[in-house]
Amino acid sequence: MEKCSFCVQRTQLGKLQAKMENRPLAGDEVQSACAQACPTSAIVFGNQNDKTSTVAKIREENEGRLFYVIESIHTLPNVNYLAKIRNTDEIIVGENNANEHARQEEGLPVTPQHEPATEEHK
Ligand code: SF4
Numbered sequence: 001m002e003k004c005s006f007c008v009q010r011t012q013l014g015k016l017q018a019k020m021e022n023r024p025l026a027g028d029e030v031q032s033a034c035a036q037a038c039p040t041s042a043i044v045f046g047n048q049n050d051k052t053s054t055v056a057k058i059r060e061e062n063e064g065r066l067f068y069v070i071e072s073i074h075t076l077p078n079v080n081y082l083a084k085i086r087n088t089d090e091i092i093v094g095e096n097n098a099n100e101h102a103r104q105e106e107g108l109p110v111t112p113q114h115e116p117a118t119e120e121h122k
Pocket of ligand 1: 003005006007016032033034051
């Protein structure tokens with residue numbers, strides 16, 4: 001298995017074309033293969049520094065749902081995720097989510113990425 005290269009060949013091609021046309025690379029101009037192939041647009045690729053790009057707008061509009069992997073140790077990766085939206089009006093208790101709802105009722109965080117780091121992970 002290979003690591004993700006963020007489709008460097010596509011990024012370099014887009015940069016080269018923009019350079020030959022003597023213009024800056026637009027924030028949504030380069031698309032990764034996985035973003036292009038995703039039928040639900042669950043993957044968004046772009047330049048977050050271009051405030052007009054789709055990825056920058058999604059990050060701005062979903063600030064409360066935005067999280068990074070192991071952000072508790074301040075890794076600041078380029079990839080972020082959006083937490084799933086939970087229906088807090090109706091509690092559906094089942095085998096798999098009983099503990100999660102119990103934690104929610106006690107006011108404790110329910111998503112692992114928001115749990116405070118334990119002593120062994122500091
Ligand atoms: S297709 Fe997606 S996962 Fe694969 S290298 Fe490109 S950006 Fe990475």
